[in-house]
Amino acid sequence: MMRLADLGEFGIIERISRLLPATPKDVVVGIGDDVAVLDTSGPNYLLATCDIQVENVHFLRHGISPQQLGRKVVAINVSDIAAMGGRPRWALVSLGLPSDLSVTFIDELYHGLNAQAQVSGLSIVGGNLSQIKGPLVIDLFLLGECDKECFLRRDGARTGDAVLVTGDLGDSRAGMELLMHPELQVPEEVRTQVLAAHLTPHPQLAEGQLLAASRRVHAMLDVSDGILSDLGHICESSGVGASLDLAKIPISSACRQVAEAAAASPEEWALTGGEDYQLLFTADPTEVEAIQALVSQQTGAAVTVVGRIVAAPGMITVIEPDGTMKTPSGASGWDHFKQRKQP
Amino acid sequence: MMRLADLGEFGIIERISRLLPATPKDVVVGIGDDVAVLDTSGPNYLLATCDIQVENVHFLRHGISPQQLGRKVVAINVSDIAAMGGRPRWALVSLGLPSDLSVTFIDELYHGLNAQAQVSGLSIVGGNLSQIKGPLVIDLFLLGECDKECFLRRDGARTGDAVLVTGDLGDSRAGMELLMHPELQVPEEVRTQVLAAHLTPHPQLAEGQLLAASRRVHAMLDVSDGILSDLGHICESSGVGASLDLAKIPISSACRQVAEAAAASPEEWALTGGEDYQLLFTADPTEVEAIQALVSQQTGAAVTVVGRIVAAPGMITVIEPDGTMKTPSGASGWDHFKQRKQP
Known part of the structure; x- marks a missing residue:
């Protein structure tokens, strides 16, 4: 008997979508x-x-x-x-x-x-x-x-696109760490910041509307499962791959302090921690400056280039700060993360 | 500390609706x-x-x-x-x-x-x-x-209206009885009928659309909690009361046979059993024949007059076959039913 855990969350969703009849015309984007x-x-x-x-x-x-x-x-x-x-x-x-x-x-x-x-x-x-x-x-x-003219989906990423993200990644995972280990020694304002990121996340609503209306973005998703997993979804749907530059991932000093106290890697938290609810999107590299200026002026949010879309379907490469390259198994993320999310 | 069980399902819903801010204009019918x-x-x-x-x-x-x-x-x-x-x-x-x-x-x-x-x-x-x-x-x-012109809600019942119901009531409750007591002795076709009513109920979709389009109906609800409770909702929302004629409640021979085998009252199952998913509605008495003819011709479904709307807000009276009158406590139904539904 095949168990649910053998399939994992995304495996079950794929299986379910194959069980459903063809999508009727009034469904512009359906299951998946x-x-x-x-x-x-x-x-x-x-x-x-x-x-x-x-x-x-x-x-x-x-x-x-x-x-x-x-x-x-x-x-x-x-x-x-x-x-x-x-x-x-x-x-x-x-x-x-x-x-x-x-x-x-x-x-x-x-x-x-x-x-x-x-x-x-x-x-x-x-x-x-x-x-x-x-x-x-x-x-x-x-x-x-x-x-009808300007909504964004996950399947529009093109080879050569820059990969961008709003805000910082990893704060929510750092907040979870403090919930599990309240004894960790960090300054009070650090504790407050990462706990707020985890307990009362702030969706990037104005930023999303602005990016969609700008018509400068090709594909977008929110970072709910960790950038590695969510970028994997964009790549899978778009039939492309990506390389992520670990040194460029925006990580707050608060997240780094909690990770240090927990003897953990802040980069791993940023890549796979999830629940950051920042926006992850791709755009032509020539549009990056205009996008950064637009978002920063209108909402104050920072937009960071963290990687690039490449012509290697389903493949995500992480470039470490020392220049070495790592390939997490498959586009859906690190194995241990997949384990954590399996129903 | 007030417990959820003290409030009951409908009490919690009422409390929640008082917690919500005023309904904006784009909400035609909101919570409740x-x-x-x-x-x-x-x-x-x-x-x-x-x-x-x-x-x-x-x-x-x-x-x-x-x-x-x-x-x-x-x-x-x-x-x-x-x-x-x-x-x-x-x-x-x-x-x-x-x-x-x-x-x-x-x-x-x-x-x-x-x-x-x-x-x-x-x-x-x-x-x-x-x-x-x-x-x-x-x-x-x-x-x-x-x-936009012809949808039905629960709050349109008027004093003097006839109370009508599609199909039979109580079959689903009879099916539940056989699930709990499979040892009960009833003919195979009886078992099949009431189990189907409980396990694979048939929503009255064509009937509902027909009744709404006819413009002859004042208030409508489906019988999901039992006619006594659902009629209570119509009465509460409409600021009226109702009398139900127990002898007129449509009860199938299959339901009666299961009730007999279980030494239970088929009338009580029909009043409070719930999950029948028939339609309960009110209309001017002069419209009853036209409605019955319309539904029967178009869908084959039977429509039965089971009572009358009266000018006694929140009060439901059940007239027993021998002519005696019973008043279940409050419009929300028999007490033991309320108990069964409490979260």
């Missing part, structure tokens, strides 16, 4: 992407995405406050809409509630959901509840919209 | 209804609904095949769209997968999801997976659409 793009015959395309968060898999109930959890659940879905350059509009919330949960927990959770919804310009319009004899489950379903 | 109605500026309204199904709460893994489970999950969401008179279009599927599940289970589940999706005219366009250390969770998000 983070966001479905649908044609309602309205002036805009409709975007639909969901993300199921399970206690003890995605979060520990004592490691995050219910308000933070509510904010995070909205933020990670908004991040997917941001990576298409879309506008979030409406959300439905499904809850599987263990009976030991207090009413106050629900109140606080909704305060968090509302707070992030308001910031992101969306309304919570419904949902469903059930008792669960098991872990707390929160599944958010987010609808958004985008202009 | 089974389906959100949204204005995308397109030619139709967008409908959005979800339903989370949790192992050991909504189903037992050995009591239903993965294919039946897939069909049922789609069917119960389609039923909500049907009750608005809408057309299902697109679905996303979120799964919480225990690691002991086989790949074959997922394949079969998707065969079921696809089969019902195809029959109901919708496509599965995405979703999300997670591992879960606990029960299997399937959460389906369904998008549909409806004409």
Whole structure:
């Protein structure tokens, strides 16, 4: 009997997409992407995405406050809409509630959901509840919209493109480290910064909309699984490869300090840690300066070139600071990471 | 500390809806209804609904095949769209997968999801997976659409209206009884009929669309929690009461035979059993014959008058066959039912 763990998350998704019938014409982007793009015959395309968060898999109930959890659940879905350059509009919330949960927990959770919804310009319009004899489950379903002419998908990367990323990578992984090992000695402002990155991530909504509207970007995705894995998705869908320059990966001093205290590699956290919710995208190298200026002027966010798209389908090469080259096994990332994500 | 069980499902929903900010203009029907109605500026309204199904709460893994489970999950969401008179279009599927599940289970589940999706005219366009250390969770998000002029909601019932229902009530509850007590002695065709009603319910999609388009119906809902509870929702939202004539409730001979074998009351199963996924609606008494003729000619479904809307807000009276009157406590149904549904 083949087990789910033998396939892994992306293997299951691929298997499922082969089980589904052909995509009808009103589905512009269907299964396999983070966001479905649908044609309602309205002036805009409709975007639909969901993300199921399970206690003890995605979060520990004592490691995050219910308000933070509510904010995070909205933020990670908004991040997917941001990576298409879309506008979030409406959300439905499904809850599987263990009976030991207090009413106050629900109140606080909704305060968090509302707070992030308001910031992101969306309304919570419904949902469903059930008792669960098991872990707390929160599944958010987010609808958004985008202009028909300028939304971004993952399959447009071209050989020769520069690979770019907004902000810093690895902070969220550093925050998780401090949750698991609160005894690690780091300055208070470092602790605050990386915990915030992990517990209340900030989706790059304005940046995504700006990049899509600029028409200068070829492919975009948010960094939810780690840049190595997410760049792998772009490469797979686009039929290209990539080389990543490890020395250029933007890593904050806070992340470096936590990694040092934990005797871990900040570069590995940045490559595979995940949950950074920054934007990863490709563009013609001649457009890089214009893009950096545009984003920095409009939003203040930094945009860094971290690599290049190459004509080696499915192959990602990491160039170490000393010039040596490493090839993680397959485009889907380091093996140990794949292990960690397997359902 | 107030516990979730003190509030009950509908109490939690009410509390949540008070926590949410005011509904923006593009939300035609928001939280509290089974389906959100949204204005995308397109030619139709967008409908959005979800339903989370949790192992050991909504189903037992050995009591239903993965294919039946897939069909049922789609069917119960389609039923909500049907009750608005809408057309299902697109679905996303979120799964919480225990690691002991086989790949074959997922394949079969998707065969079921696809089969019902195809029959109901919708496509599965995405979703999300997670591992879960606990029960299997399937959460389906369904998008549909409806004409702006003729969709039905629960709050339009008027004093003097007839209360009508499609098909028979109680079959699904009878099917559940046979799952719990397979030793009960009933004819094979009875067993087949009530098990099918429970395991592979048939949403009244054509009937709902026909009723909405007829413009003869004032309020509609599907019978998912039992007619007593669902009629309670219509009454609460419409600010009216109702009297139900127990002798007129349509109960199949199969349901009666199972109830007899189980020494239970088929009327109680019909009132409170739930999961029948028939349509419950109100209309002016002068329209009843036209409605019955219309539905019967176009779909073959029977439509039965089971009661009347009265000017006693929140009050539901059940008239027993011998003429005595019973008042279940509050519009939300019998107490023992409320107990059964509490998260």
